Amino acid sequence: MTTHPTAVAAHRGRWPALAALLLGEAMNLLDATVVQVAAPAVHADLGGPVGDIQWFAAAYTLPFAVLLITGGRLGDIAGRRRMFLLGVTVFTAASVACALAPAPGPLIAFRAVQGAAAALIVPQTIGLIKAMFKGEETAKALGSIGPVMGLAAVCGPVVGGVLTHADLFGSSWRSAFLVNVPVAVVVLALARNLPEDRAPHRPALDWPGTALAALGTGLLVLPLIGGDLRQLPLRDWLSLLAGLFVLAGFARRQRRTARPLLERSLFTRRGFPAALVTSTAFFAVTNGLTVVVVLQLQLDAGTGVLAAGLSLLPWSAGLALASWWAGSRLVRRYGRRVMPCGLGTLLAGLLAAVAAYRTTAPGHYPLALLPALALVGLGAGLFTPAFFTLALHPLRPHETGSAAGALNAVQQLGATLGVATLGSVYLSGTGGHTPQTACWAAAALLTVAWAASRRVGAEERP
Template identity: 40%
Template sequence: MNPRRWPALAVMLIAAYMDLLDTTIVTVALPSIQRDLGASDAALQWIAAGYTLAFALALITGGRLGDMYGRKRLFLIGVAGFTVASALSGLASGPGMLIAARIGQGAAAAIMIPQLLTVVQVGFREDERPKAFGLYGMVLALGGVSGPLLGGYLTEADLFGWEWRTIFLINIPVGVIAFAGSALLMTESRAQQRLRLDPAGMLLVTIALLALVYPLIQGRELGWPTWTFVAMGAAVPILAIFWAHERRRSRVDGSALIDPALFHERSVIAGLLVAFVFFASTSYFFVLTLHLQVGLHFSALETGLSFLPFAGGVIIGSGAAGQIVPRIGRAVVTVGALVEAASIITMIVVVSRYGDALSAWQLAPGLVGAGLGLALVSATLVTITLSGVPGNHAGSASGLVNTTLQLGSAVGIAVIGVIFFAALPTGHPLQPGDFVEASRQSLHLAAGLAALACPLSLLLPATRPTRGAETVRETVAR
């Protein structure tokens, strides 16, 4: 047993915090980025969704690369790549460069993050793992709470005249520290069995998802030409080809990117469906940020502070889930989705009633409820989804669940963003009141998706996870 495992974990957690921070910190800086770079509405969607999409697409492959070539080696490559991509994001001269750098960040994170959880799983004794995963959970909570607040502060502080660029450039010293510490303290490990990559599978699923997401984000600005609908329709047969390829690879050498055997379990099919729909609904933060900053002229810091009630709801929900999951099992997912839908409806009512006089305090009850609902679903869904999966498929299944969560979020930003921007009037300068109707329409979709997750959750097996198995930290890479 490596005596440096705890110090090594500490520096790896620094890198994990850096990654999670960049998932949430950019949201409140979007209006500032748009003003400075002249970014279009579609570019804003790509800046937010490009990171998540790249992370989702490369996540499973990132974990397999670590098993094949060494987890320490891949972790260091991921940290280095993330740091370089952060520097390029901060130095971006235009929207295109920033989007490309954000995609690079997401791909690097997908190489980096799976190694952390695998190292904990193989490098710590069984009695040590709960503490190690608990520390990782604390980092997740800290990143979720501090991201919007830190992003708002750094953007508004305008350090060295860098404005929004600081949220990316701050990763450079943090990344250097994480790289040096990990290089010094981590020990190398890799899977004992021989594994192979599935590049064709990765290419097919990437093409299919881009065929769906790209037209959704770009279509409105281009006037919805015919090719956008053709591309979205083509995603279905491409996914069918991908599935046939995965079945063949599984039979030939067991190297499929996604093992088809996983879909023999009812819990996996139902869990992935609920995860995709529910996490697509959580993309309302994209809309609320633009409503508060562009529509109501909140500062970046004021916007970050406005989202603090959401973090409070997450903390309360995480604690409550640990107590009630062993008692009522899948019903927690149903209740959580219902709370999420009701909370978004509460925000719709508040936005409609107060219009351009809306304050952060008036949004607070809905945000607390939304955080509570998210925590209840997140703390339960993955465990139930994996409840019937054999141990030899646990790693692949957890990676698949993670990928689905990220894809749901990315597609949610694309679809909800299309509705939001399409509802904004054109031909005259936007007024605060113009954002009310746009937000109402997009929030209605978010509430509908959360509500849809309620009946879908009834497809989950009626399992009641034990207290020791409930934690999502052992199976979720974010």
């Protein structure tokens, strides 16, 4: 029996195609955090209120979160390869526009365009992987998503710090956006190996539901950014209540409409709703803590942008090492038991960070913070491969688009809430105790992630 040359070429092209998907996803997740170290330099260059420092990140993650489910649906309808390529193209153009932004307002607007384009790219990954791989290779390919996501999220501040300090051709912070251009060129070159794929049955789009989700999330996030959480004015409390009310209306619509954004079958198993809560809380901790660390180093300890970025290397190294170890061995052997081990290690890192800040004199570099961040990275690295493997394992073909969009959406929503809440806890305080308070708030969020994660994978084993 002779294998057709086209089939052989498609088989060989799967791994370059997987590289395109992972690199595209890493590029988008990297951009969610790349400005966290560069943000003070951006603010110093462009001016504006100090709250803009949080908006430089939140303007990206908020539309990213809100539109991810719709992006997944568009892939189901129009083709996942087509949406992936369109998203990469728009994302690249928006990156160039960010680099050329003359003021904070345009930069924030272009960041929102980047986030919307990222929402077209990321949810296509799982569906295309399932279209290209079969059997055990599918699990191996899906298992690579978690480590890539976690490592990209943590490496963003390091990359942002290095590029901003390097001041390539006098570009300063602008090179943190221009770096996306060559990366996107590589992604587009590798993407020629991607097959076209769409849902077997054409789903419908729920535009009113998308609008409700965007409005409700915006009303929740807006008062949390740049405000003093201890003394929120009445209008901010009304905004929070209105956001909850609108999101309740969104949930009600999803239960009753004939064309929901999310497949209802996803909620017939208790593990998927628990995965959404777990992802929201976990990524609120990791993204919010990153903001607190880099702002404390630059605003309180007086370190430069390069030192602040490089200070996160222990976190990145711990994450890379633990992700590889968990993805290649631990998850296969111990299954869901790896998740609480990861969260416990991360909590130990948070407590060590509290001790580091407490024992460091104001205005000095907290050297004891480095091993604490290594513990945080090890914990996050243990957790993410186990979590994503268990959360994605039971998906059916017709659930792929909306499930992928939902998991990525709550990740970005968690990132937005983490930046808003933990960042505001830090910025609204005074003296050296504010990073400690933010760490305790992160520990409280981590307990939410732990409680929800107990249901993830309880019925399904990898």
